[in-house]
Amino acid sequence: MRVLLLYPRFPQSFWSFEKTLALLDRKAMLPPLGLVTVAAILPQEWEFKLVDRNVGEVTDADWDWAELVILSAMIVQKDDLLEQIQLAKDKGKQVAVGGPYATALPHEVAAADYLILDEGEITLPLFVDAIARGERSGVFRSNGERPDVTTTPVPRFDLLEFDAYAEMSVQFSRGCPFQCEFCDIIVLYGRKPRTKAPEQLLKELDYLYELGWRRSIFMVDDNFIGNKRNVKLFLKELKPWMVGHHYPFSFATEASVDLAQDQELLDEMVQCNFGAVFLGIETPDEASLTLTQKHQNTRDSLSDAVNTITRSGLRVMAGFIIGFDGEKTGAGERIVRFVEQTSIPTALFSMLQALPDTALWHRLEKEGRLRSKSANINQTTLMNFVPTRPLEEIAQEYVNAFSDLYDPAKFLDRTYRHFRILGEATYPNKGKRAKKPINWVTIRALLTICWRQGMVRKTRWQFWRNLWNMQRHNPGGVGSYLGVCAQIEHFADYRQIVKREIETQVTAFLATEIGVNAEVQDKQKAKVAV
Ligand code: SF4
CATH class of the missing domain: 3.40.50.280 (Cobalamin-binding domain)
Structure with missing residues (x-):
C-alpha cells in the first residue's frame, strides 16, 4: 500500500x-x-x-x-x-x-x-x-478505551525534512489530572496521565540523534508534569544521556503552574537542559479561575509561581484568556498588568472558546448560549457563545490588551527583564546548553534583527542599551535573548491583524443584533396591531 x-x-x-x-x-x-x-x-x-x-x-x-x-x-x-x-x-x-x-x-x-x-x-x-x-x-472508535502508550513505537522521524522545522517534537505523556472546564485535552486523552517508559523516550532521542537532529525539542505533552513520579524517573535517566551525548538538545514543554511547588523537579528539568516552559495561567482573576475549575491556579500566588520558575532557570511563556462568566470589566487590563509585573515575554492571549464536548460546551448548550455548533481556536475569532457581559466590551478589551502586550517597546522591555532574572539562576550545567551552530543564516538573522530593532524602529536606544547590559550580566543568554526579541517581528504585525479581524466581526455581530432586535420589535408591533 x-x-x-x-x-x-x-x-x-x-x-x-x-x-x-x-x-x-x-x-x-x-x-x-x-x-x-x-x-x-x-x-x-x-x-x-x-x-x-x-x-x-x-x-x-x-x-x-x-x-x-x-x-x-x-x-x-x-x-x-x-x-x-x-x-x-x-x-x-x-x-x-x-x-x-x-x-x-x-x-x-x-x-x-x-x-x-x-x-x-x-x-x-x-x-x-x-x-x-x-x-x-x-x-x-476506541469506545472509551485508552491505549497504554508504553507500547507506542518510535515515530518515523526519518520521513521529516529536518531543515524545514525550527524545533522537533516528541511526546512523553497524554492526559492531565486537572479538570479545567474549557479544556478538550481531558476529553480527548482523559484525566489519568499515561506516560511512556524512560527507555522508550530515550530510544526516540537516540533515533533523532542518529538522524542528525541537534537543536531544540518541544515535549508536546499538554501537562508534562501530570504524573510527577514518572517524570522524575524519566529525568533521572535523561540526565546521564544528555551528559553522555554532550547536551545535543535543549527542551521546552507545557506544564501546570504547580510546577513551582516542586523545586526538585524544576532543578532536574533545568539540569536536563529544559530551557522554557509554557504555563496555562489563563487569568489573574481568582473568581474566574474558581468558576472555570482551574483550582490549581488559586492555591498559591501566581506571580510568585512565575518568579520561582524563572529564577530556577526556565523561561516562562504563558496562556491567558478573556471572557469567563461573571468576569468584571477591566479583565484585559488586569491581564496586561500581570504580564508586565511578572515580565513574561511571550503571552498567548485569546478570547474564550467553547470547544466541542468539553464541560463548558455542555453547560452552555444546556443554558442555550452556544452561538455556533462549531469552534475555532485562534486569536482572530470572536467567542462562539453568549458571554455574561456584552461581547463588544470583551472584544474591545481584548483588542486593546493584545495591542498593549505587543507594543514593540513593552515587549523588548519585558524580554530584557525576564532574561536578567534568568541570568541570576544558578544550576550545575549552566553554560553547557546546546550551542546553536553559528552559520551564515544565523549571522544574517542577527544582522537583520540589529538593523530592524537597533536602527529602523524607535526602539533603537532601548535595543542597544539592553543588549549591552545583557552582555555584561547574562552573556550566556544573549543568543536566546535575541531569539525571543526576534518574535516581535511577528507580533508587531499580528496585533494589527487581530485588531482588524475582531473589529470587523464585532461590527457584523452588532449589525445582526440590531437586525434581530428590529425584527422582534416589528413582530411585537404586528401582534399588538392584530
Ligand atoms: S491544566 Fe491544562 S491540560 Fe490540564 S485540564 Fe487544565 S487546561 Fe487542560
Missing part, C-alpha cells in the same frame, strides 16, 4: 511566526508528530510519503503515486483539511482522516472514506483489519 500522509496548512496565528521563521530559513515551527507516529503504527511493509503543507506542496507525482491518503489535523487547520479531503476525493483516492478535529467533530469530515478517531494505537489496527477485509469505508 502506498500512503500519502498529508498535514494541512495552519492559518496565520499567534504561533505561526512567519517573519521570525523566514529570518532563520525555516518553514514551520514544529513537525506533524501525530502523522509520523501513525506511520510507525501502520504495517511497515506499506510505503509512506509525508507532505506537510506548511512546508511544501503536494506534487502531481505525489498524487499519482498515492493509493491511500491519510490526513490528521487540529481544529485550527480545518479549512485546509476540508479542501484537501475534497481534492483527494476528486482525484479518485481513498481518504482516511484522524486527529483531534475529526475526533471532536466527525460529522464535519464525513466526506472522507475512513474516520480513524480517538487514539491511533487502538483504532489504526482496526482500520488495517478493515482494509485487509476489502472494506472501502468505516468509522473506527
